[in-house]
Amino acid sequence: xxxxxxxxxxxxxxxxxFVFAMILGAILTWGERKLSAVxxxxxGPNRASILGVTALGLMHPIADMLKAFTKEDFVPAGANRFLxxxxxxxxxxxxxxxxxxxxxxxxxxxxIAPLDTGVLFIFAIGGMGIYGATLGGWSSNNSFxxxxxxRAAAQMISYEVSMGLNLVGIFMIFGxxxxxxxxxGQGQLLWGWLPMWGIVVxxxxxxxxxxxxxxxxxxxxxxxPEGESEILGYNLEYSxxxxxxxxxxxxxxxxxxxxxxxxxxxxxxxxxxVDPQGxxxxxxxxxxxxxxxxxxxxxCWVQLIIRWTLPRFRYDQVMALGWKYLLPLSxxxxxxxxxxxxxx
Amino acid sequence: xxxxCEPNVHLVEEDGEMILNMGPHHPSTHGVLRMILSMxxxxxxxxxxxxxxxxxxxxxxxxxxxxxxxxPYTDRVDYLGAMFVNHGYAMxxxxxxxxxxxxxAEYLRVVADELNRIASHIICIGSVTMDLGAYTPFLHGIRExxxxxxxxxxxxGARLTYNYMRIGGVSFDLTPGLKIKILEFxxxxxxxxxxxxxxxxxxxxxxxxxxxxxxxxxEDAVGYGLIGPNLRASGVDFDVRRDHPYGVYPELDFDVCxxxxxxxxxxxxxxxxxxxxxxxxxSVRLIRQAIERMPMGPIMGKVPKKIKPEKGASAHSRVxxxxxxxFTYVMSNGTVNPHRxxxxxxxxxxxxxxxxxxxxxxxxxxxxxxxxxxxIAPETDR
Amino acid sequence: MMDALTLKDALFWAFAFxxxxxxxxxxxxxxxxxxALGLMGTLLSVACIYGLLDADFVAVTQIIVYVGGVLILxxxxxxxxxxxxxxxxxxxxxxxxxxxxxxxxxxxxILYAVISSPLPMAPxxxxxxxxxxxxxxxxxxxxxxxxxxxxxxxxxxxxxxxMARRELKPEERD
Numbered sequence: 054x055x056x057x058x059x060x061x062x063x064x065x066x067x068x069x070x071f072v073f074a075m076i077l078g079a080i081l082t083w084g085e086r087k088l089s090a091v092x093x094x095x096x097g098p099n100r101a102s103i104l105g106v107t108a109l110g111l112m113h114p115i116a117d118m119l120k121a122f123t124k125e126d127f128v129p130a131g132a133n134r135f136l137x138x139x140x141x142x143x144x145x146x147x148x149x150x151x152x153x154x155x156x157x158x159x160x161x162x163x164x165i166a167p168l169d170t171g172v173l174f175i176f177a178i179g180g181m182g183i184y185g186a187t188l189g190g191w192s193s194n195n196s197f198x199x200x201x202x203x204r205a206a207a208q209m210i211s212y213e214v215s216m217g218l219n220l221v222g223i224f225m226i227f228g229x230x231x232x233x234x235x236x237x238g239q240g241q242l243l244w245g246w247l248p249m250w251g252i253v254v255x256x257x258x259x260x261x262x263x264x265x266x267x268x269x270x271x272x273x274x275x276x277x278p279e280g281e282s283e284i285l286g287y288n289l290e291y292s293x294x295x296x297x298x299x300x301x302x303x304x305x306x307x308x309x310x311x312x313x314x315x316x317x318x319x320x321x322x323x324x325x326x327v328d329p330q331g332x333x334x335x336x337x338x339x340x341x342x343x344x345x346x347x348x349x350x351x352x353c354w355v356q357l358i359i360r361w362t363l364p365r366f367r368y369d370q371v372m373a374l375g376w377k378y379l380l381p382l383s384x385x386x387x388x389x390x391x392x393x394x395x396x397x
Numbered sequence: 398x399x400x401x402c403e404p405n406v407h408l409v410e411e412d413g414e415m416i417l418n419m420g421p422h423h424p425s426t427h428g429v430l431r432m433i434l435s436m437x438x439x440x441x442x443x444x445x446x447x448x449x450x451x452x453x454x455x456x457x458x459x460x461x462x463x464x465x466x467x468x469p470y471t472d473r474v475d476y477l478g479a480m481f482v483n484h485g486y487a488m489x490x491x492x493x494x495x496x497x498x499x500x501x502a503e504y505l506r507v508v509a510d511e512l513n514r515i516a517s518h519i520i521c522i523g524s525v526t527m528d529l530g531a532y533t534p535f536l537h538g539i540r541e542x543x544x545x546x547x548x549x550x551x552x553x554g555a556r557l558t559y560n561y562m563r564i565g566g567v568s569f570d571l572t573p574g575l576k577i578k579i580l581e582f583x584x585x586x587x588x589x590x591x592x593x594x595x596x597x598x599x600x601x602x603x604x605x606x607x608x609x610x611x612x613x614x615x616e617d618a619v620g621y622g623l624i625g626p627n628l629r630a631s632g633v634d635f636d637v638r639r640d641h642p643y644g645v646y647p648e649l650d651f652d653v654c655x656x657x658x659x660x661x662x663x664x665x666x667x668x669x670x671x672x673x674x675x676x677x678x679x680s681v682r683l684i685r686q687a688i689e690r691m692p693m694g695p696i697m698g699k700v701p702k703k704i705k706p707e708k709g710a711s712a713h714s715r716v717x718x719x720x721x722x723x724f725t726y727v728m729s730n731g732t733v734n735p736h737r738x739x740x741x742x743x744x745x746x747x748x749x750x751x752x753x754x755x756x757x758x759x760x761x762x763x764x765x766x767x768x769x770x771x772x773i774a775p776e777t778d779r
Numbered sequence: 780m781m782d783a784l785t786l787k788d789a790l791f792w793a794f795a796f797x798x799x800x801x802x803x804x805x806x807x808x809x810x811x812x813x814x815a816l817g818l819m820g821t822l823l824s825v826a827c828i829y830g831l832l833d834a835d836f837v838a839v840t841q842i843i844v845y846v847g848g849v850l851i852l853x854x855x856x857x858x859x860x861x862x863x864x865x866x867x868x869x870x871x872x873x874x875x876x877x878x879x880x881x882x883x884x885x886x887x888x889i890l891y892a893v894i895s896s897p898l899p900m901a902p903x904x905x906x907x908x909x910x911x912x913x914x915x916x917x918x919x920x921x922x923x924x925x926x927x928x929x930x931x932x933x934x935x936x937x938x939x940x941x942m943a944r945r946e947l948k949p950e951e952r953d
Contacts (some may be wrong), residue, residue: 177842283764
């Protein structure tokens with residue numbers, strides 16, 4: 054059990070964290086630029102090519118990576134060198150670790166660690182993402198970056214609360230915090246025909262969750278820590294691969310949010326009305342994994358399109374939204390769910 | 398908050414405050430301007446505006462070159478509204494010389510001016526949205542502005558520094574087919590404004606960010622010498638085109654838009670933003686009328702080859718530019734070179750009112766205010 | 780099975796050393812931010828030890844509450860009071876004559892307690908889901924302490940708000 058188990062786990066880590074998450078993140082950097090180009094009536098990236106193959110600009114992430122590796126690694130004067138180097142890693146690692154508990158398909162083979170505390174684990178690790186932004190901004194010895202890191206810390210802490218509370222309704226309905234079991238629970242049918250997906254039973258929670266998690270990820274309309282036209286962001290002093298790590302971590306976090314939303318609200322690997330217990334095997338399992346990936350890609354797309362549509366909030370408005378609207382709404386949602394569950 | 402705080406130009410931090418040096422290279426100063434902010438975390442305690450980074454001595458240059466030769470320099474005064482400075486200078490010298498401008502040239506000037514006004518206002522409202530984090534509306538605006546640039550390029554050969562007007566007329570007539578192109582652009586432009594409004598102007602977040610922010614009272618607007626859309630947005634009904642008519646504007650039918658505080662207070666950021674959208678639609682009206690009524694005829698008046706006004710003669714002109722009441726003063730010393738040229742532009746005053754409005758604002762509001770004032774860096778310094 | 784046990788043991792010792800090492804960093808580092816980071820290391824290592832003991836709920840809660848919440852607030856405080864990091868507070872130089880004996884006494888007491896008390900080595904039931912059990916216990920057997928705790932936390936929250944509010948008053952005239 055031991056050696057094969059270890060090797061299998063390592064393989065899964067490589068496949069899920071590095072192949073799936075990193076590559077999807079890298080493709081998303083292209084996707085964001087291409088999508089924004091489509092939204093804004095432009096052509097978008099289309100130049101980088103390998104031997105004449107441009108593949109709609111998909112070579113750009115590779116070119117970007119090369120560029121990031123070869124650029125000067127600049128450390129500003131007066132920066133705290135140790136923390137300055139630490140921060141990008143602290144930003145990059147948590148989103149990758151989160152994938153440990155996300156079930157990509159039915160059964161324990163498609164998840165790295167089928168933790169019983171799945172969602173809580175995600176919150177624990179996700180909450181550590183704050184460190185990258187805050188320490189990065191603080192250690193750069195730059196007033197703008199410091200403002201960015203303060204904004205990041207305040208915003209991420211505030212939204213973590215309502216993000217967690219939004220999911221309590223889901224926990225109550227499915228009676229578990231394990232992601233695998235939540236997905237299994239979503240295979241049930243309501244009134245014999247409606248898949249009991251999270252978005253069906255908890256529509257309000259889904260909207261609140263997406264809002265809170267986009268704020269958590271510091272993306273528009275909550276991109277104040279970066280706020281490129283105001284304070285230029287906590288990663289202002291970063292260059293080369295260190296900046297690329299911050300940049301990539303944001304996109305990996307998009308994948309994380311999409312994966313979480315897909316798992317909790319869109320039935321994870323469930324294909325409606327097909328093999329809800331995930332025991333079929335064969336091509337159906339392949340289809341289920343593909344369904345999960347498809348849902349993730351769709352939710353990534355949703356996040357990208359939101360970013361290119363909305364303007365940015367102001368700092369106090371973000372705080373007010375988080376504490377005065379999202380938090381009471383999620384509490385109300387919990388109460389309403391409890392009442393309905395008690396009546397049933 | 399009526400006393401303006403002492404500028405802290407030495408970047409020395411006192412207790413509890415943080416000095417933020419915003420500019421000269423900052424994405425939302427739109428050029429090289431500098432603001433030194435003393436901050437209480439996110440809230441601005443005091444702001445000191447610093448300019449002079451783009452001073453090129455254009456007015457002084459004018460004293461060493463012939464009268465006609467100054468025209469390309471006027472383009473450089475305001476790179477988004479070159480046509481107006483062209484117009485103002487040409488008109489001032491025409492008044493100095495007593496030259497009659499043919500009516501066709503006057504109509505061409507109106508079309509050129511108003512096209513330029515649309516292009517300039519697009520940049521302004523686009524940068525308001527961009528500074529509030531919405532990039533898409535800005536680029537949609539740029540797309541429309543590109544069409545104007547194409548039209549003007551076909552017309553006079555330049556896309557930004559037009560050098561279109563001449564003392565006594567204009568340099569080129571409309572090329573064949575350009576009239577239809579302009580009319581087609583105008584039709585598309587009205588659709589664009591609708592789309593733009595649906596995308597951003599009526600967006601809840603955008604309104605929340607703009608309404609009631611950076612309110613300039615009418616008294617302040619007059620007191621600080623604001624002009625143009627900034628002044629009108631504060632509810633002061635003044636437009637040079639109507640109140641000090643020039644060219645053929647008296648014959649054309651258009652409304653002067655005034656800020657009404659439709660989402661917040663009169664004179665807030667949203668009013669300035671909305672007023673420019675309304676003005677663009679008025680410009681569309683003006684261009685349509687001017688193209689319709691344009692007579693045939695020459696495009697240059699009778700101007701002597703060598704302009705040599707008599708010594709001591711002076712003249713001035715006022716033009717409603719994209720940034721407002723553009724005042725040009727010229728004086729002759731009897732030679733082929735001007736004795737003095739002065740151009741009074743709006744951005745300098747608009748920049749100075751930032752010092753008054755900033756204390757107590759959040760930094761994100763400052764960015765919105767700054768963008769809504771439509772400050773063009775070279776215009777402040779010339 | 781032997782293999783896994785030794786691996787577990789090795790991990791335990793690694794995390795134990797990390798805990799102590801980071802703890803020393805908290806104590807002795809001159810920079811407050813580094814000390815806070817050391818605290819993060821300590822808390823994470825302890826969480827890992829919890830995880831090794833199959834107490835995954837406790838481990839996760841430890842990270843959520845301490846690493847994700849409390850420590851960030853520490854850092855927030857350090858950042859906001861800007862020059863606090865420039866002041867080189869040397870833990871070695873302040874009151875060491877009192878601190879060292881006090882520490883030694885505390886160490887002795889803890890050591891005595893650990894050695895003298897018979898720690899029951901109960902077999903760990905690693906199969907059952909812990910979260911459900913903990914939740915049930917909270918809402919049945921330990922309902923009163925749980926509720927009292929939440930009331931205390933609420934009081935703390937309101938109290939903190941009151942204090943922060945009073946400090947903000949002069950700013951509010953804007």
